[in-house]
Structure formats: C-alpha cells, structure tokens
Amino acid sequence: MSRFIEKNLEKDGVDRRGFLKCMAWAGTGALCVMKGGVLKSFALSDVMQHNVGDFKGDLSFVQISDSHIGFNKAANPDVTATLREAIAKVNALPTPPSFVLHTGDLTHLSKPAEFDTLAESLKSLKTERIFYVPGEHDVLDDNGAMFRERFGAGAMGDGWHSFDRNGIHFVGLVNVMNLKAGGLGSLGGEQLEWLEKDVSALKSSTPIVVFAHIPLWAVYPQWGWGTDDSEQALSYLKRFGSVTVLNGHIHQTMQKVEGNVTFHTACSTAFPQPQPGQADSPGPMKVPDDKLRQLLGITDVNFVRGTHSLGIVDSTLA
Amino acid sequence: MKKTKWMFGVVLTVLAAFATIAVTQPRVAKAGDQPASAEVKIDNFSFGPTTLTIAAGTTVTWKNNDDVPHTVVSDDKVFKSKALDTDDKYSYTFTKPGTYNYFCSVHPKMIAKIVVQ
Numbered sequence: 001m002s003r004f005i006e007k008n009l010e011k012d013g014v015d016r017r018g019f020l021k022c023m024a025w026a027g028t029g030a031l032c033v034m035k036g037g038v039l040k041s042f043a044l045s046d047v048m049q050h051n052v053g054d055f056k057g058d059l060s061f062v063q064i065s066d067s068h069i070g071f072n073k074a075a076n077p078d079v080t081a082t083l084r085e086a087i088a089k090v091n092a093l094p095t096p097p098s099f100v101l102h103t104g105d106l107t108h109l110s111k112p113a114e115f116d117t118l119a120e121s122l123k124s125l126k127t128e129r130i131f132y133v134p135g136e137h138d139v140l141d142d143n144g145a146m147f148r149e150r151f152g153a154g155a156m157g158d159g160w161h162s163f164d165r166n167g168i169h170f171v172g173l174v175n176v177m178n179l180k181a182g183g184l185g186s187l188g189g190e191q192l193e194w195l196e197k198d199v200s201a202l203k204s205s206t207p208i209v210v211f212a213h214i215p216l217w218a219v220y221p222q223w224g225w226g227t228d229d230s231e232q233a234l235s236y237l238k239r240f241g242s243v244t245v246l247n248g249h250i251h252q253t254m255q256k257v258e259g260n261v262t263f264h265t266a267c268s269t270a271f272p273q274p275q276p277g278q279a280d281s282p283g284p285m286k287v288p289d290d291k292l293r294q295l296l297g298i299t300d301v302n303f304v305r306g307t308h309s310l311g312i313v314d315s316t317l318a
Numbered sequence: 319m320k321k322t323k324w325m326f327g328v329v330l331t332v333l334a335a336f337a338t339i340a341v342t343q344p345r346v347a348k349a350g351d352q353p354a355s356a357e358v359k360i361d362n363f364s365f366g367p368t369t370l371t372i373a374a375g376t377t378v379t380w381k382n383n384d385d386v387p388h389t390v391v392s393d394d395k396v397f398k399s400k401a402l403d404t405d406d407k408y409s410y411t412f413t414k415p416g417t418y419n420y421f422c423s424v425h426p427k428m429i430a431k432i433v434v435q
Binding site: 184224 | 393401427
C-alpha cells in the first residue's frame, strides 16, 4: 500500500486526490509531506533513506489528539496503553519537538481521575511544554471548569489562547462550548472578537497555526464534523501568507488546501472512527486487533523558514 | 342464648373491621390509575423514537446504549441531564402539555422531541 502511494505521487507535484486517499486512511504507515505547496510522500519504512534535512527546520512540534482517557469499550480496552505508545513514538523522533499540541478529548468523560491519568502519562513525554484545547468530552457537566483549571494556564474565556515561537503565531481556539441544537462546533462572538484583535497587529508574512478540536472546515456536517462560524474566523486570517489549521475530533487524518490555508486533522491515540458516511454513526470503530495500531498515531510538524507551508508528517503507532 | 348473641356480636365486629379495612385499602390499580412511563433509547448517535407522544403525567426514561456519552437537554432549558455514560439512564416527568424539543449537547446534531398531550 505504501509502495502504491509512493509510485503515484512522488513526481506529480500536488496530487490532491491521491493525497486525500493517502490521508484518509493512515493505516498503512504512509507519510505525506506538504512543503512549499508541493506534496511529497514517503513510505514510513523508507524515511531513514531520505535526507533527514527534509524533516528538519527552524521549528518542529508534535500534535497528538483524542486520547479519550477513561474509554474502555471494544474499540480499544486500554487507551492509556496506546497513549503511552504514542508518547514513546514522540520521544523517538530524530528531532525532539519544541512543544506538543493536544487538540482535545483528553478524557472520555471529564472525570478527575481521567485527567489525573492523562497528566501522569504525559509526564514521560520529552518536551518543554504541552498546549491544550478541550474537546467536547472534556467539558461535560462543568462547562470545562476542571479542564481550564488543570490544562488552561494563561487561557482566556472558555480556554482560548495564543503564543509565538520562532516567529510563528499559534492560536488555540475552543469550539466545543455552548453548542446549539442541530448545530456544529461553535466559536462564539466573544472568541471571534478576541481572535480578530489577536492577529490584527501581525505582519501578513507571519506564519499562523490555528489549533482547535472540531474541524474548522465542513468535513462531514451530517456527523457534526464542522464549525458553524469558522468562516468568520478564517476571514481574519485571509491576508496571511501561510495559515495551517490543525484539528482533531474525527479520529482519522484528512487534509484540505484552500488558497493559503492548509487544514489538517490528526489520528486519535485511542480509537479510530469510520470515514464520512461509511457507517451509521461516527462512533468508535472496532477493527481487528492487529490493525488497531495502524489507525492510531501522532502528527509531526516542521517549519522551515522561507517555505510557504509547514511540513506535516503523520505516523501511526504500527 | 347469651353466648350466641355474644358470638354474633363478635362476628359482626370482625366483619365490620374487615369491611373498614377493605374500604380504606387502596384499590388494585387499573389502567389510567398508575403514572405512565415511556422509554427513549439512545443508539448510534440518535434518539429513538425521534418524536415521542405521551400523556401528561408520564415519566420518560432515556437510556444510553452507545459507547460514547450523550446528554438530554431541552432547547428551552426545561430539563437537562448530566452526561450519560453507556447504560446510564435519565428520567423526567412531563406534567404540562406541549412540545418539548431537545438535543444532545455533546453531539448537537442529535435532535428529537417529546409531545405531551
């Protein structure tokens, strides 16, 4: 399967259909790298044969997502174990990440013991700092109070925040609060106002990375895979030369490029979910035991100054 | 003779006592007497049935059969459950007629309604 992808895409520049096929089902261990608008793909097993400089840059960080600590059903009876495997994978990267982003659903039921287990597990992750945004599973019953207390240092409102690293501006958004009946994810007026102000003074050449739990593009609205007011947020980012949006929630990798904006969703470290429309509902998907780890994974992101886009590399646990 | 009269008096008293007890005991409930109950099953990210019609005074019990938590939240803030894990239940008794739209606040595409007559 990885050989198939390599043959089809390697000399094609940007082959978006092939890329989407590759990204939608990361179970094969294929890596797809966007660099300067050009797509390159490599079989995971061949990574070491390539120039390590391909993956090196001015800044590298990792995205993990949807750890769902507390879930214990058939799709994965031990999500803490698979989280630990993902952490081991991060620790084994050739370049240690400057920091890690967790794009939400840290826990399955927002329980204190689940937040405890997550925090304990992440202690072994070798990185300076982890930044978080909540998923809808982290804000049950208490409107996110415990999440913000434990993982929302420096955040405002429902947990949004921004920070700068090596000239890149990172924005963590919360789109899982105050959801309306029949609606999708929601950013809300207060957060949108804050976002507009937050980026207003930045030069248009500043690379922007936005991270939020629910996808900021309409992946599959029937299953709630989208955000009602994301267009307004993206309008504030229109003038920037390079915008990368990193999301979770759908438990599979997907990517879309729209002008200067690259949208990317990450695998879960806990359990996979079906592709859009391929099942009755977006619930946890049971797969044969030997396939599970091929469908869970982490995302390694590299920034090389002067290039148009960030290099995004997904890798699976197996 | 006196003994018979006495016996008769005792029997009457006992009979009267039974009669009193029988009258004051609650009747065996008939249809319409006991509070009615109804069920909504939460399966595959949907409420079933999507529209449930009940009589005022009915207690509706929701049960979550999914592997992920759901909530039952009225659009008009009339009722609101805590997060329901797999096999958890939530009940609410509807006393006033009307249409009650509700949804799952975790997965807001899940919408349904209770019609109370």
